[in-house]
Amino acid sequence: MTAMGPVGSAPVAAVPSDKKERLQSSIQFPYGDLDTAVEVVTAMHNSGYRDCATDQLAAALNQQVSSGNFRQKVAAARIFALIDTAPGRISITDLGYRVLDPNQRKKALADAFLSVELYKRLYDDFRGQILPPRPAALERRFETYGVSAKQTDKARHAFERSAKQAGFFPNGNMDRLVMPGGLDMPPTPQDAPAGLAVSARFAGGGPSFAGGAQPYGGGGGGSGGGDFPDLDPLIVALLRKLPKTATWPLPERAKWLRALAINLSFVYEADSDDDGEILVALHPGTPAA
Secondary structure (H helix, E strand, C coil), X not given: CEECCCCCCCCEECCCHHHHHHHCCCCCCCCCCHHHHHHHHHHHHHCCCCEEEHHHHHHHXXXXXXXXXXXXXXXXXXXXXXXXXXXXXXXXXXXXXXXXXXXXXXXHHHHHHHCCHHHXXXXXXXXXXXXXXXXXXXXXXXXXXXXXXXXXXXXXXXXXXXXXHHCCCCCCCCCCCCCCCCCCCCCCCCCCCCEEEEXXXXXXXXXXXXXXXXXXXXXXXXXXXXXXXXXXXXXXXXHCCCCCCCCCCHHHHHHHHHHHHHHHHHHCCCCCCCCEEXXXXXXXXXXXX
């Protein structure tokens, strides 16, 4: 039995369905590494984009939209959960903003690494154990997870680079995956109503909550008047993103506040003796009595 190939080509033999399955991976993984994914959101942020058209991102990366390199970069950023994609549009996710924030970057990189289905599977199966000792053995393990036999070497190379970039090889040895240390986050108050909590954590002391949770609704939060002549353009751009509607969902508020925290770190220098971080947490409400 034969099947027609692309237009203008000779007929090609039909591929049995079981062979087609072997040629295509059934588990998701990136060809690009974690640094490649971070490059995408960094380019968007440096260009002032929270979301943008595909050609705008290509320009920010100095790439051609049609190039395989550009598609690989975008795919990596999506698989690491740093961006969301829609037809012709790309937007930075909450995790993408956390990666951009120096105060949240370490944990965000670990979260991005474990967002990849293949890497999470390997981490869960070999937690506290030595990884398969040879490249060929690790590639065979990938194949049992659903990576095509023709793609296992690419999958392994991207995995090894990404694990190192995310801090999962803390001693420089690639023999086991270890969760990076120091990633504990301050607890969210258990008795707070549903909403946002903004906290500040400083060296030498526990977490102090500067703002409690608030249900959304109420004031419109319009973009404000005037041209903000005394404010940095990065801050002004965020102010103009404030909605003019009477409601604003909490997840969107959290994204905006995190973006503000990131931009503040670019615009304003901290005191030389400052050692801490500002956190924005979205937490559930206490069940009604």
